[in-house]
Amino acid sequence: MSIRFVLASASPARLKTLRSAGIEPEVIVSGVYEDDVTAESPGELARLLATLKARAVVANLTDHATVLGCDSVLEFDGQPYGKPETPEVARERWKMMRGRSGVLHTGHCLIDTSGKQELRELSSTKVQFADLTDDEIDAYVATGEPLVVAGAFTVDGLGGPFVTAIEGDYHNVVGLSLPLLRRMLAEVGVSWPALWKAQKPFTYDESVASTYDETRGGEPRAQGAAAAVDSLLESPGRVVELAVGTGIVGAELVALGNLVHGFDLSTAMLERAKVRLPGHVAAADAARLPVADRRCDAVVAVWLLHLLDDSEPVIAEVARVLRTGGVFVTTTEKTDASRYADTRGPNDTRSQDSLAHLTALAARHGLVLDGATTFPGPVRNTGNAPTYPVVRFRRR
Structure with a gap:
C-alpha cells in the first residue's frame, strides 16, 4: 500500500527528527499566521495551532494523504511563549527563564483524508533551565538561534548546554513526540514500519x-x-x-x-x-x-x-x-x-x-x-x- 505522509511544518528540527527515525515526509508549509490565534491555555494553543496547520494543508490537497501538523508553545508562569522574533524579547525571556523551569507543549494533529479521521493530541515536557549569566544570554541571543524557536531555546542545538534537565519526551522538546505520533498513526491504520517501507528512493533531482x-x-x-x-x-x-x-x-x-x-x-x-x-x-x-x-x-x-x-x-x-x-x-x-x-x-x-x-x-x-x-x-x-x-x- 502506498502511503503519502505529509508534514505540515517548515521546522527543520521536526523534519530531521522524522528522518532520523527512518521517515522521509513530504513537506508542505501551511502558511498559518500564528500571532492571530488565541486559546484558553498554552497547551490548548499549541494543539489549536497544530490543527489549523494540518487543516490548511489538507484543504489544498488534490489526492489522499496522512497529514501531520505540529506546533510548540512554552508555558511559563501560566503564560504561552512562542518565538521571540527580536533580540530584545529573547534577552528578556531568558532573564525570566534562567534557573527556573517551564513546560514545553507540542500540539499534534493527524488527519487521514482517506479515512476522514482527525486526531488532536498534546504532549507536554517539563524543561529545567540553567542559571545563565548575562554574558551567556547576550552571546546566545547574538547567535540568532533563540529568535526563531518556540520558547527561545533549543535542546538539540546551541541551546542544549542551557537545558539542565527534562521530565518527559525529549523528542517533544525538539518539535514532535515520536511515541505519540506512532500511537496516532496506529489509530488511523498506519503502522510505523509501513512508513519505513513507503518512502521513495532518494534522487538527486x-x-x-x-x-x-x-x-x-x-x-x-x-x-x-x-x-x-x-x-x-x-x-x-x-x-x-x-x-x-x-x-x-x-x-x-x-x-x-x-x-x-x-x-x-x-x-x-x-x-x-x-x-x-x-x-x-x-x-x-x-x-x-x-x-x-x-x-x-x-x-x-x-x-x-x-x-x-x-x-x-x-x-x-x-x-x-x-x-x-x-x-x-x-x-x-x-x-x-x-x-x-x-x-x-x-x-x-x-x-x-x-x-x-x-x-x-x-x-x-x-x-x-x-x-x-x-x-x-x-x-x-x-x-x-x-x-x-x-x-x-x-x-x-
Missing part, C-alpha cells in the same frame, strides 16, 4: 541540485576536500571522479593542476558539472564505467560510498579500471547522523563507507590501504566543525 552546493558547505568545503584528495594523489595528473555531482570538488582539483573526468547518474547535477568541467563529464553508473581495463592512474570518490546499499560493485569497478600502482582516493566514515542518505531506514546493514568494511572489500579486489588524511568541514550550529577522513588505496 532538480530540487536537490539547485541548492546542493550552498547546503553542503559551498566552495570552502569543496576546497578542503580537493586539497585533502590532492595530497594523496601521486602528482597532478589524470583523475576520474565518481559521482562528480555539480563538479564543485572536481573544479578545485583542476585548479590544483589535475585533469578531471567526471561521471554521475543525475542529469540535474551533471547540468551544473558541465559548466565547471566543460567537455569532461558524462552520465555513467560508478559500478559500470565506460572505461577500459587498467587505464586509470587515479580514481576519486567524494561522499559517494556512504550512499550505497552495497559498495562492493563500485570497489570492484575501481579495481578493474586502475592500472597497477594506480590509486583510489575516497572519503570514509561519514556517520549516520551526518550522512545525506537520511531516507535510509533503521534496518540497513553496516555503513558502506566504514574504513574496516572498505579495507576488507578493497583487499578482496587487489587494493591495499596505504595513505590517509583529514580535512575540516564548515562550523555547524553546535559551534563545532566536523572532520572528514580521506583514505588512499593502491592497486597491486
Whole structure:
C-alpha cells in the first residue's frame, strides 16, 4: 500500500527528527499566521495551532494523504511563549527563564483524508533551565538561534548546554513526540514500519541540485576536500571522479593542476558539472564505467560510498579500471547522523563507507590501504566543525 505522509511544518528540527527515525515526509508549509490565534491555555494553543496547520494543508490537497501538523508553545508562569522574533524579547525571556523551569507543549494533529479521521493530541515536557549569566544570554541571543524557536531555546542545538534537565519526551522538546505520533498513526491504520517501507528512493533531482552546493558547505568545503584528495594523489595528473555531482570538488582539483573526468547518474547535477568541467563529464553508473581495463592512474570518490546499499560493485569497478600502482582516493566514515542518505531506514546493514568494511572489500579486489588524511568541514550550529577522513588505496 502506498502511503503519502505529509508534514505540515517548515521546522527543520521536526523534519530531521522524522528522518532520523527512518521517515522521509513530504513537506508542505501551511502558511498559518500564528500571532492571530488565541486559546484558553498554552497547551490548548499549541494543539489549536497544530490543527489549523494540518487543516490548511489538507484543504489544498488534490489526492489522499496522512497529514501531520505540529506546533510548540512554552508555558511559563501560566503564560504561552512562542518565538521571540527580536533580540530584545529573547534577552528578556531568558532573564525570566534562567534557573527556573517551564513546560514545553507540542500540539499534534493527524488527519487521514482517506479515512476522514482527525486526531488532536498534546504532549507536554517539563524543561529545567540553567542559571545563565548575562554574558551567556547576550552571546546566545547574538547567535540568532533563540529568535526563531518556540520558547527561545533549543535542546538539540546551541541551546542544549542551557537545558539542565527534562521530565518527559525529549523528542517533544525538539518539535514532535515520536511515541505519540506512532500511537496516532496506529489509530488511523498506519503502522510505523509501513512508513519505513513507503518512502521513495532518494534522487538527486532538480530540487536537490539547485541548492546542493550552498547546503553542503559551498566552495570552502569543496576546497578542503580537493586539497585533502590532492595530497594523496601521486602528482597532478589524470583523475576520474565518481559521482562528480555539480563538479564543485572536481573544479578545485583542476585548479590544483589535475585533469578531471567526471561521471554521475543525475542529469540535474551533471547540468551544473558541465559548466565547471566543460567537455569532461558524462552520465555513467560508478559500478559500470565506460572505461577500459587498467587505464586509470587515479580514481576519486567524494561522499559517494556512504550512499550505497552495497559498495562492493563500485570497489570492484575501481579495481578493474586502475592500472597497477594506480590509486583510489575516497572519503570514509561519514556517520549516520551526518550522512545525506537520511531516507535510509533503521534496518540497513553496516555503513558502506566504514574504513574496516572498505579495507576488507578493497583487499578482496587487489587494493591495499596505504595513505590517509583529514580535512575540516564548515562550523555547524553546535559551534563545532566536523572532520572528514580521506583514505588512499593502491592497486597491486
